[in-house]
Amino acid sequence: MELRRPPDAQHAVAALGNGSLALAGGTDLVPLLRDGIVRADTLVHLADAVPRGIDGTRIGAGTTLAELEVDPQVPAALREACAQAASPQLRSMGTIGGNLRQATRCWYWRLRFPCWLHGGEVCHAKAGQHREHAIFGNERCASAHPSDPAAALLALGARVRTDRRELSVAELYRLPTDESRDVVVLAPDELVLELDVPLPDASVYLKAMDRKKWAFPLVGVAAARFGDRVAFGLAGVAPIPWAVDSADDLDRATPLPGTAYKVQIARALIARAFSAL
Amino acid sequence: MNVRLTVNGEPHEAEVWEGESLLFALRERLGLPGSKNACEQGECGSCSVLLDDRLVCSCLVLAVQADGHDVVTVEGLAEDGRLHRVQEAFAATGAVQCGFCTPGFVVAAADLLEHNADPSDDEIREALSGNLCRCTGYAKIFDAVRLAASQ
Ligand SMILES: Cc1cc2nc3c(=O)[nH]c(=O)nc-3n(C[C@H](O)[C@H](O)[C@H](O)COP(=O)(O)OP(=O)(O)OC[C@H]3O[C@@H](n4cnc5c(N)ncnc54)[C@H](O)[C@@H]3O)c2cc1C
Ligand code: SF4
Ligand code: FES
Ligand code: FES
Numbered sequence: 001m002e003l004r005r006p007p008d009a010q011h012a013v014a015a016l017g018n019g020s021l022a023l024a025g026g027t028d029l030v031p032l033l034r035d036g037i038v039r040a041d042t043l044v045h046l047a048d049a050v051p052r053g054i055d056g057t058r059i060g061a062g063t064t065l066a067e068l069e070v071d072p073q074v075p076a077a078l079r080e081a082c083a084q085a086a087s088p089q090l091r092s093m094g095t096i097g098g099n100l101r102q103a104t105r106c107w108y109w110r111l112r113f114p115c116w117l118h119g120g121e122v123c124h125a126k127a128g129q130h131r132e133h134a135i136f137g138n139e140r141c142a143s144a145h146p147s148d149p150a151a152a153l154l155a156l157g158a159r160v161r162t163d164r165r166e167l168s169v170a171e172l173y174r175l176p177t178d179e180s181r182d183v184v185v186l187a188p189d190e191l192v193l194e195l196d197v198p199l200p201d202a203s204v205y206l207k208a209m210d211r212k213k214w215a216f217p218l219v220g221v222a223a224a225r226f227g228d229r230v231a232f233g234l235a236g237v238a239p240i241p242w243a244v245d246s247a248d249d250l251d252r253a254t255p256l257p258g259t260a261y262k263v264q265i266a267r268a269l270i271a272r273a274f275s276a277l
Numbered sequence: 278m279n280v281r282l283t284v285n286g287e288p289h290e291a292e293v294w295e296g297e298s299l300l301f302a303l304r305e306r307l308g309l310p311g312s313k314n315a316c317e318q319g320e321c322g323s324c325s326v327l328l329d330d331r332l333v334c335s336c337l338v339l340a341v342q343a344d345g346h347d348v349v350t351v352e353g354l355a356e357d358g359r360l361h362r363v364q365e366a367f368a369a370t371g372a373v374q375c376g377f378c379t380p381g382f383v384v385a386a387a388d389l390l391e392h393n394a395d396p397s398d399d400e401i402r403e404a405l406s407g408n409l410c411r412c413t414g415y416a417k418i419f420d421a422v423r424l425a426a427s428q
Pocket of ligand 4: 372373374375376377378379409410411412413
C-alpha cells in the first residue's frame with residue numbers, strides 16, 4: 001500500500017479512484033483496512049486537501065466531531081448529535097466528512113459474510129440477528145445507518161459541496177440498488193469539501209442507545225424548526241438517514257420481527273423532540 | 278516509510294509500513310508497551326494516548342498520521358521519577374485489578390484533569406466513556422479520579 005498526502009483538493013481528487021481511498025481521521029477506515037473488509041492500493045491522506053473549521057453556517061469536511069460539539073455557531077441538533085456520537089477518543093479524530101461516509105455497522109457485513117450489500121444474494125441479517133437493524137427501506141439490505149450527525153444535517157436541510165457539485169444531504173444518500181450497492185451518490189473519486197448548515201429557529205437531537213453513553217443509535221431523532229415548519233431526520237432506522245414529516249409516517253414502517261420495538265422508540269422520541277422545540 | 282514524531286518529549290524516528298497503527302509503532306518499534314492492544318476497533322480505549330494534546334485511540338490512528346506530531350503515552354505521565362497524581366490515586370484506591378485497561382484510563386483521566394480541575398461525576402463519566410473495564414465495576418476508578426482531582 002502507498003500513502004499520498006496531496007497539497008490541495010484538486011490533487012487529491014486526481015489521486016482518488018482506481019483502488020485509491022481517501023483517509024481523513026481514519027477511525028472507520030483503519031479497522032476496515034486491517035480486517036480486509038475494504039482494500040486500497042493507495043491511501044490519499046486528506047489533511048491538506050479538505051477544509052477544516054467552522055465559519056458561520058459553513059463547516060469544512062475535515063472538522064472533527066469534537067470541534068463541532070462545542071462551537072456555539074453550530075445548531076443545537078448537530079452539536080448534540082456530535083456530542084452523543086462514539087467516545088471522546090473517536091470524536092477528537094473523526095471528521096464530519098468521514099462520518100457521513102462511514103460504512104455500516106451490520107455485523108454480518110463487518111464479519112465479511114457474503115451478504116447482499118457485499119455483492120451476494122441474500123441479507124443474512126433478515127433471517128438471522130437483526131435487533132439493531134432497519135424499520136424503513138429494508139427490502140434489500142436491512143442495515144441501519146449509524147451516523148448521528150447525518151440525521152441532524154438531514155433535519156437541518158444542510159447542503160453539501162463536493163469538488164464538482166452542490167447537493168442537499170437528502171440527495172447525498174439513496175438506498176443501495178442491485179446495480180450500485182452503496183448508500184451515497186458520490187463518485188469514487190468525489191470529495192466532500194464543505195457543508196452549509198442553515199440556522200433553524202430551534203433544533204434538538206435525541207438518541208436511544210443500549211448504553212447511556214458511547215453506543216451507536218438504536219434510534220436517533222433530530223428535529224429542526226424553521227418558522228412553523230418542523231423537519232425530522234432519523235438515524236438507526238434505515239440503510240440511510242431517514243426523513244419523516246411527523247410520527248404518522250411511522251405507520252408506513254416495515255419492521256422486521258426483531259426491530260418492531262424501534263417503531264415505538266421512534267414515535268416516543270419524535271413526540272419528545274417536537275415538544276422540545 | 279520513515280516517520281518522525283515526538284513521543285513523551287523525545288524525538289523519535291521509525292521505519293513503518295503505511296498501514297500500521299500508531300499503537301503498533303509505539304509498542305513494537307519504539308519499545309513503549311504501556312499503551313495496550315485489546316480490541317483494535319476503537320471500542321475499549323486501552324490504547325488511549327494524547328496526539329497533539331487530544332485524546333485518541335492509537336489503534337485507529339496510522340503511524341503515518343502521527344508523522345511530525347506530538348504523542349504522549351502513559352509512560353510519559355510520570356515526572357522526575359514521581360508518578361502522576363492520577364497514577365498514584367489509582368494505586369491508592371485499588372482501581373486496578375487485572376490492569377489491562379489501566380493505562381488507557383490513566384491517560385484519559387489525566388487528560389480530563391488537565392482541562393477540568395474539578396469535574397462533576399457526570400463529567401468524569403463522559404470523559405471516561407470511551408474506556409472499558411471488565412474487572413473493577415468502575416466504582417474504584419471513579420474514586421481514583423475524585424481523589425486525584427482533590428489533590
Ligand atoms: C467504536 C466506534 C463507535 C462509533 N460510534 C458512533 C456513533 O455513536 N455515532 C456516529 O455517528 N458515529 C459513530 N462512529 C463513527 C465515527 O464517528 C466515524 O468513524 C468518524 O466520524 C469517521 O470520520 P473519520 O474522519 O475518522 O473517517 P475515515 O475513517 O478517515 O473515513 C471514513 C470514510 O469516509 C471517506 N471520507 C473521509 N473523508 C471524506 C471526504 N471529505 N470526502 C469523501 N469521502 C471521505 C473515507 O474514504 C472512508 O471511506 C463510531 C466509530 C467507532 C469506531
Ligand atoms: S443488513 Fe445489509 S449489510 Fe447486513 S447482512 Fe443484510 S445486506 Fe448485508
Ligand atoms: S485497542 Fe484501541 S480502542 Fe481497543
Ligand atoms: S482492571 Fe481488568 S479490565 Fe480494568
